[in-house]
Amino acid sequence: EGAGVSTTHRIAVIPGDGIGPEVVAEAEKVLEAACVPAGIALEKKSFPLGAEHWLATGQTLPEETLEEIRDQDAILFGAVGAAPGDTRIPSGLIERDILLKLRFSLDHYVNLRPSELFPGTVSPLRDPGEVDFVVVREGTEGPYAGNGGVLRQGTDQEIATEVSLNTAHGVRRLVRFAFELANSRERKKLTLVHKHNVLVNAGHLYQRTVNAMAAEYPDVTVDYLHVDAVTIFMTTDPSRFDVLVTDNLFGDIITDLAGAITGGIGLAPCGNINADRTAPSMFEPVHGSAPDIAGQQKANPVATILAGAMMLEHLGHPEQAEQIRGAVRHDLEVNGVQARSTAKIGDAIVAALQA
Amino acid sequence: EGAGVSTTHRIAVIPGDGIGPEVVAEAEKVLEAACVPAGIALEKKSFPLGAEHWLATGQTLPEETLEEIRDQDAILFGAVGAAPGDTRIPSGLIERDILLKLRFSLDHYVNLRPSELFPGTVSPLRDPGEVDFVVVREGTEGPYAGNGGVLRQGTDQEIATEVSLNTAHGVRRLVRFAFELANSRERKKLTLVHKHNVLVNAGHLYQRTVNAMAAEYPDVTVDYLHVDAVTIFMTTDPSRFDVLVTDNLFGDIITDLAGAITGGIGLAPCGNINADRTAPSMFEPVHGSAPDIAGQQKANPVATILAGAMMLEHLGHPEQAEQIRGAVRHDLEVNGVQARSTAKIGDAIVAALQA
Ligand SMILES: CC(C)[C@H](C(=O)O)[C@@H](O)C(=O)O
Ligand SMILES: CC(C)[C@H](C(=O)O)[C@@H](O)C(=O)O
Numbered sequence: 134e135g136a137g138v139s140t141t142h143r144i145a146v147i148p149g150d151g152i153g154p155e156v157v158a159e160a161e162k163v164l165e166a167a168c169v170p171a172g173i174a175l176e177k178k179s180f181p182l183g184a185e186h187w188l189a190t191g192q193t194l195p196e197e198t199l200e201e202i203r204d205q206d207a208i209l210f211g212a213v214g215a216a217p218g219d220t221r222i223p224s225g226l227i228e229r230d231i232l233l234k235l236r237f238s239l240d241h242y243v244n245l246r247p248s249e250l251f252p253g254t255v256s257p258l259r260d261p262g263e264v265d266f267v268v269v270r271e272g273t274e275g276p277y278a279g280n281g282g283v284l285r286q287g288t289d290q291e292i293a294t295e296v297s298l299n300t301a302h303g304v305r306r307l308v309r310f311a312f313e314l315a316n317s318r319e320r321k322k323l324t325l326v327h328k329h330n331v332l333v334n335a336g337h338l339y340q341r342t343v344n345a346m347a348a349e350y351p352d353v354t355v356d357y358l359h360v361d362a363v364t365i366f367m368t369t370d371p372s373r374f375d376v377l378v379t380d381n382l383f384g385d386i387i388t389d390l391a392g393a394i395t396g397g398i399g400l401a402p403c404g405n406i407n408a409d410r411t412a413p414s415m416f417e418p419v420h421g422s423a424p425d426i427a428g429q430q431k432a433n434p435v436a437t438i439l440a441g442a443m444m445l446e447h448l449g450h451p452e453q454a455e456q457i458r459g460a461v462r463h464d465l466e467v468n469g470v471q472a473r474s475t476a477k478i479g480d481a482i483v484a485a486l487q488a
Numbered sequence: 489e490g491a492g493v494s495t496t497h498r499i500a501v502i503p504g505d506g507i508g509p510e511v512v513a514e515a516e517k518v519l520e521a522a523c524v525p526a527g528i529a530l531e532k533k534s535f536p537l538g539a540e541h542w543l544a545t546g547q548t549l550p551e552e553t554l555e556e557i558r559d560q561d562a563i564l565f566g567a568v569g570a571a572p573g574d575t576r577i578p579s580g581l582i583e584r585d586i587l588l589k590l591r592f593s594l595d596h597y598v599n600l601r602p603s604e605l606f607p608g609t610v611s612p613l614r615d616p617g618e619v620d621f622v623v624v625r626e627g628t629e630g631p632y633a634g635n636g637g638v639l640r641q642g643t644d645q646e647i648a649t650e651v652s653l654n655t656a657h658g659v660r661r662l663v664r665f666a667f668e669l670a671n672s673r674e675r676k677k678l679t680l681v682h683k684h685n686v687l688v689n690a691g692h693l694y695q696r697t698v699n700a701m702a703a704e705y706p707d708v709t710v711d712y713l714h715v716d717a718v719t720i721f722m723t724t725d726p727s728r729f730d731v732l733v734t735d736n737l738f739g740d741i742i743t744d745l746a747g748a749i750t751g752g753i754g755l756a757p758c759g760n761i762n763a764d765r766t767a768p769s770m771f772e773p774v775h776g777s778a779p780d781i782a783g784q785q786k787a788n789p790v791a792t793i794l795a796g797a798m799m800l801e802h803l804g805h806p807e808q809a810e811q812i813r814g815a816v817r818h819d820l821e822v823n824g825v826q827a828r829s830t831a832k833i834g835d836a837i838v839a840a841l842q843a
Contacts, residue, residue, distance in 0.1 A: 217712075224695075225685030233686070257723045259614045281652070281689045287696075291656035293689040297636070301646035328737070330580030331588070334636045334648040340579075341642075357572075361744035368612045368723060368748045382683070386741060389716035393723045 141174040142448050145205040145413065150183040150227075151422030152432035152475075153211025159434035159479030160209060160441040163460070166483045167445065167453040178205065183422075184215040184227045193230035199238055203412055207444050208235070210417035211437065216424035229279070236272050239412035241405035242303060243310050244272035244381070245443070246388040246419060248371075253465035254396030262372035264395055269311040269376060270384025272405055274303045275335070277381040299335040299380070304342045310408055311378035312346055315353045322375035325357045326383055335380065343378070363387055367394055392419050396470065399433035402440035404447065414447050416440040430474035435461055438482060460485035496529040497803050500560040500768065505538040505582075506777025507787035507830075508566025514789035514834030515564060515796040518815070521838045522800065522808040533560065538777075539570040539582045548585035554593055558767055562799050563590070565772035566792065571779035584634070591627050594767035596760035597658060598665050599627035599736070600798070601743040601774060603726075608820035609751030617727035619750055622673075624666040624731060625739025627760055629658045630690070632736040654690040654735070659697045665763055666733035667701055670708045677730035678705075680712045681738055690735065698733070718742055722749055747774050751825065754788035757795035759802065769802050771795040785829035790816055793837060815840035 146161070148154035161177070168175055180198060187193055202208060213231050215222040236244070250256055250264035280296035315323040325343045329336025340357065347355050358366070360383045366373060367390050379387065392398035401419035418436030426432060438461060446454035463485040464478070473481070501516070503509035516532070523530055535553060542548055557563060568586050570577040591599070605611055605619035635651035670678040680698045684691025695712065702710050713721070715738045721728060722745050734742065747753035756774040773791030781787060793816060801809035818840040819833070828836070 224692075225688060228685050229688075257613055257615070259612055276650075276652075277686055281687075283689050283693070285656075289656055291693060293654045293693040295631075295652040295654075295687045295690050297631075297650040297652075299648045299650075301640075301644055328740070330583050331632055331737075331740075332636075332650045333580060333584075334638050335650050337579075338638070338646060338648040361741050364719065364741060364745035365748040365753065368745065369752075382686075385683070385686075386716050386719060390719035390723065390745070393720040397724075398720065 139172045139174060141176055142206040143176045143178065145202045145208040146177050146179045147182050147208060147210045148179065149211040149213040149422060150185055151212055151214065151424040151427040153183070153213065153422055155428070155430065155475045156418060156432050156434040156437040157209060157211040159475055160437040162479050163438045163457055163482050163486065164441045164445070166486050167457050171450070171453055173450060173453065182231050183213040184219070184222055187227060188221060193227065194234050199234070202235070203239065205413050207413050207448055208415035209441060209444060210415050212418065212420065212422035214422040233277065235415060236405050239415065240407045240409070241272045241415060242306055243404070243406040243408055244270035244384060245404040245406055246270060246384070246391065246401065248388070248391040248395045248401065250395045251400065251462055251465045253467070253469040254400065255470060256394055256396055258368060258371070258394050261394060262370070264371045266371070266374035266391070267314060267376050268384055268388050268391060269307065269314060269378045270388060271303065271307050271379070271381045274298050274300060275381035297335055299338050301338065301342070304338055306408070308339070308342045308346055308378055311376055312350045312353060315376040316350050318375060320375040321352050322354045324374060324377045325355070326360050326363050326377050326379035326387065328360050330359065339380070360387065364390060367391060388419060398436065400435045400439070402436050402443055404440065404443040406447065416444040430476060432475050434475050434479050438479070456486055494527045494529060496531055497561045498531045498533065500557045500563040501532050501534045502537050502563060502565045503534065504566040504568040504777060505540055506567055506569065506779040506782040508538065508568065508777055510783070510785065510830045511773060511787050511789040511792040512564060512566040514830055515792040517834045518793045518812055518837050518841065519796045519800070521841050522812050526805070526808055528805060528808065537586050538568040539574070539577055542582060543576060548582065549589050554589070557590070558594065560768050562768050562803055563770035564796060564799060565770050567773065567775065567777035569777040588632065590770055591760050594770065595762045595764070596627045596770060597661055598759070598761040598763055599625035599739060600759040600761055601625060601739070601746065601756065603743070603746040603750045603756065605750045606755065606817055606820045608822070608824040609755065610825060611749055611751055613723060613726070613749050616749060617725070619726045621726070621729035621746070622669060622731050623739055623743050623746060624662065624669060624733045625743060626658065626662050626734070626736045629653050629655060630736035652690055654693050656693065656697070659693055661763070663694070663697045663701055663733055666731055667705045667708060670731040671705050673730060675730040676707050677709045679729060679732045680710070681715050681718050681732050681734035681742065683715050683738070685714065694735070715742065719745060722746060743774060753791065755790045755794070757791050757798055759795070759798040761802065771799040785831060787830050789830050789834050793834070811841055
């Protein structure tokens with residue numbers, strides 16, 4: 134599309150708690166700057182969800198709100214969660230009843246997390262090499278299914294279980310997405326990450342699914358690594374990775390590590406994708422609400438800005454998405470990771486975009 | 489004890505596959521050099537278990553062999569496991585039916601993994617600082633319980649489950665060990681590692697157990713980190729850690745990462761401890777059988793040599809254990825990580841011990 138032709142997308146905005154509102158404000162600024170010249174209109178509707186909202190109303194994510202959100206084209210999400218010390222809020226309640234509820238209800242089966250070491254950023258690794266990979270994390274099953282329970286709680290005989298649920302349906306659609314992505318990239322490499330020598334049931338379902346689909350993608354090189362070995366290669370040879378596909382919990386763990394080695398999760402975006410488009414997809418930073426630095430303009434908005442770019446790409450505007458990424462790259466190249474306020478970083482990226 | 493007074497310990501030696509026999513040979517050399525002058529006799533009995541043995545005999549770990557091993561005072565274990573490409577051996581069979589069977593049958597509920605950045609070694613981190621922590625990993629339950637199953641395998645309706653089993657009994661004895669260890673160390677810091685915002689059942693059992701026991705250890709500072717956050721701090725600030733306590737699977741993952749940031753798992757030892765001493769404990773390197781470099785004298789025996797030191801400490805000889813550690817430190821300081829044959833490294837450590 135060009136200027137003059139107008140497309141409208143309805144966006145649910147969930148700023149959330151802590152630094153969420155600050156970083157979302159910058160992402161909105163940058164999205165605006167990328168969209169307006171291209172005739173793309175974002176019709177935004179804000180939803181006040183999070184720990185603060187729960188304290189005020191006793192509500193996490195009511196059915197009506199979920200249905201309103203389901204009606205939008207995409208979701209821009211900041212971060213939710215109480216301060217670790219806040220005893221008024223049961224641990225994990227906000228994360229489970231808002232963030233995970235959105236992922237599961239809207240069938241965000243691909244949790245997509247690209248990692249790139251941008252010029253101007255500082256890796257804690259001595260010699261990271263060129264890092265540019267994507268983790269395709271499962272988002273709607275596995276150990277996150279909320280299955281399991283407690284028997285005889287608080288006694289000497291207590292038993293607590295966690296059940297990881299994995300289905301052919303869930304694994305296939307995930308692995309399909311990962312193969313398509315690998316096939317579209319230059320190196321065309323796909324690494325399955327699991328622990329199938331111990332978790333034989335789930336692990337072999339993943340391995341059989343990858344093996345069966347590999348024949349359809351003769352150009353894609355496939356390999357396998359145990360999750361423990363992945364943590365080693367992430368620190369000693371991260372440039373070996375291209376596309377990684379893995380379950381919900383392993384994906385959670387290795388993407389925080391991936392964020393760390395590429396300069397911090399302040400730069401790492403995440404797309405919660407419903408690739409069948411039966412419900413809106415959701416875009417967020419990998420980081421959390423960081424209550425300790427909230428309201429101080431100390432948070433880095435780049436992760437959320439890059440999540441905004443992923444959102445534009447998902448909505449059919451790869452050109453504008455690439456403009457945002459280019460502006461982020463440019464800003465990091467010029468200004469590096471010097472301390473600037475959240476708004477200053479957002480403004481600089483807008484300026485780079487308009488230059 | 490001094491020279492002249494003689495103590496005898498019966499040691500089961502399981503060299504295993506790949507580089508196992510090479511690294512175990514060096515550990516035996518070093519143990520001999522530390523024990524003989526102190527009048528400690530190691531009466532060794534070798535057990536030919538592993539992938540090669542299974543191919544030749546169809547046996548992994550028969551009951552009679554397990555009972556013979558149970559009769560010893562301690563176990564020195566190399567590594568077991570087939571080459572990744574070897575299709576004659578079902579994936580993970582050897583690891584589960586030998587290594588995990590030993591850990592579970594002999595009630596090795598503490599999987600103890602110290603991480604220290606020795607002088608002369610090279611961390612992949614730009615600025616690791618002083619690293620000296622211990623992971624107390626659970627060894628007999630959690631996701632490793634072998635629970636779960638597959639329904640409708642190979643169909644569109646396949647469901648595969650993994651059940652993590654956690655008991656008050658199992659968690660308490662582990663956490664007790666971790667508190668005692670933290671209390672005995674200079675910094676007296678204990679970090680619980682879990683994911684209790686998502687895995688609420690198991691996570692809260694761990695958290696409640698730690699909270700309840702903390703009152704008995706007023707000098708120990710206790711904190712909590714999600715496993716994903718641990719991977720970040722391991723790469724950005726590993727010197728913050730002192731003692732970490734965690735479940736079987738999280739422990740598996742973070743100790744490979746810990747090995748990587750302290751110069752590689754070629755240096756990382758592991759004690760599988762039955763702290764009630766109802767069965768022999770087992771000492772092994774964290775690394776595996778590395779079939780690709782087997783028989784070439786390329787493996788680093790330091791992890792197994794340090795495992796030997798842990799074994800001596802467990803058998804009541806902390807002085808000899810410290811001598812071995814001192815010799816390893818000295819050798820690394822003088823010779824660093826320059827390429828030497830497996831035997832050369834063992835010989836140099838023996839020489840340092842005798843100097
Ligand atoms: C907040 C938490 C539930 C969440 C997760 O574990 O998925 C977060 O760590 C993430 O990675 O998005
Ligand atoms: C070989 C495998 C079963 C084992 C484990 O997962 O415990 C290994 O990775 C380890 O850490 O000792």
